[in-house]
Amino acid sequence: MAVITVIGLGSMGLGMALSLRRAGHRVIGCDLREDAAKPLLAEGGEAGPAREAAAQSDIVVSVVLNAAQTEAVLFGPDGCAAAIKPGGAILSCATVPPEVARRLAAKAEALGLHYLDAPISGGAAKAGQGKLSIMAAGTEAAFDAAHPALDAMAETVHDLGRAAGAGSAMKAVNQLLAGVHIAAMGEALAFAKSQGLDLERTVEVISVSAGSSWMFENRAPHVVAADYAPRSAVTIWPKDLGIVSAIADDAGLPVPLTRAALGQFDAAVAAGWGAEDDAAVTRVYARAAGLRLPGDD
């Protein structure tokens, strides 16, 4: 039984907080939105300001949007890291550049804290079931200190070594591929439509062919069903592919497919579809070629 603070109760963070609670931990949820903690309170969790929560906690799980928010909630003027008892652990779960993870780890260690670079994957449903994949890197002591939280939140913990940064690097590799594959799904379905193929049949055939991908099988059915209720929103991708692109630039590595996919997601945001399911990138293609997708009048 640990005391665990969860900062950021979006769909992922809330699911993680609930999984921690259901595993029997004392869980304090922190979010700027008043109502965000309600489902957690209903299951015996608590809510409160991050600094006060962190001061009572063994583990602080940060599940905010990006690197800037992560840095602010941990080490900003109202940051909570300084309130955590020495020997406590920080799990940083947002997708951030590896160099940011290394910098935050050094700051945490200077305060006598453990830091686990621990980006998450799997979506909100798996977060609520305690079945996330976590790409984790940190010292052995950080893994040990984070153990109760990892056990409750994850089905799979990929141990990527003793140095923070490797978790974020692997997450970036995954996001590069996932983002490119979603845009490729949109490109392929629009292409199929332009050739008069039935989209439902196309999804059936491609899903059992060499052209398939995890993202194709997951997202293409959304297009067939004209269902753009956001499981994962378009706006994730300008952010995550932007991170990939910036890291690659620093490394002198051209990433033309990442850039092409980024351009398509940017176009989807510009068209007003940012809050829709990321399968809506297919519409960017359809609009350009004057094609009608399922659900178009």
Place this chain on the structure above:
Amino acid sequence: MAVITVIGLGSMGLGMALSLRRAGHRVIGCDLREDAAKPLLAEGGEAGPAREAAAQSDIVVSVVLNAAQTEAVLFGPDGCAAAIKPGGAILSCATVPPEVARRLAAKAEALGLHYLDAPISGGAAKAGQGKLSIMAAGTEAAFDAAHPALDAMAETVHDLGRAAGAGSAMKAVNQLLAGVHIAAMGEALAFAKSQGLDLERTVEVISVSAGSSWMFENRAPHVVAADYAPRSAVTIWPKDLGIVSAIADDAGLPVPLTRAALGQFDAAVAAGWGAEDDAAVTRVYARAAGLRLPGDD
């Protein structure tokens, strides 16, 4: 027991001819290279000029490189279609634009022949085991006439309707995705290397994550093993993605990911790696960023 001519004894065509032979059919293999039919002869098959072979055959399977070769072997000055007995069937297996498939079907039907638009997928190993996937479209009579050959060559026949062209269109959709996914695999592995990640571990983690694809799981291990012996050569992709790109242009559909991937495969050919396994596209990235891949001295 049918008499079946197979034109084009490359790695796919030879495997298909052997599968047809092993199913008990009389099989005549045709190839411009003298030695190409040897393995077929060793299993009781025959060899000969395409016109003479076609004149004796119930079914002619064309497995040549592209649209121009398909048109030449069937309807060129020495083409064999005119020699096939009325009621005979042509299976056209090369990847060609849908409009070419429609045109060739019309020519075949004008001669009283059945034409099945029947692109293949699965690679040489599956061709030799009679376990290909075939994306087929044609009249019901064409399917009936092609039946003995389909049964012997394919594990899965996707019936894409009664009009030639749909098989080729679906194959193009598959190739769009497959080509983009191979280039994305190379982009992702080079990115991982630039961030200091171990490539073998990267392949393990990504293969069970949302960034995975059929092509990632199949090709990334080639890079880890530095094994570029060609199961499928780089040169396939400038051809197949060129077809996709041209079809998309005709339809007014921008295909930025296809174009980005095509550029990387073109660069691999220009670097002298055209005959290597298509996973060698990873080297285009590595060279651009000065990264060392497994096998680099």
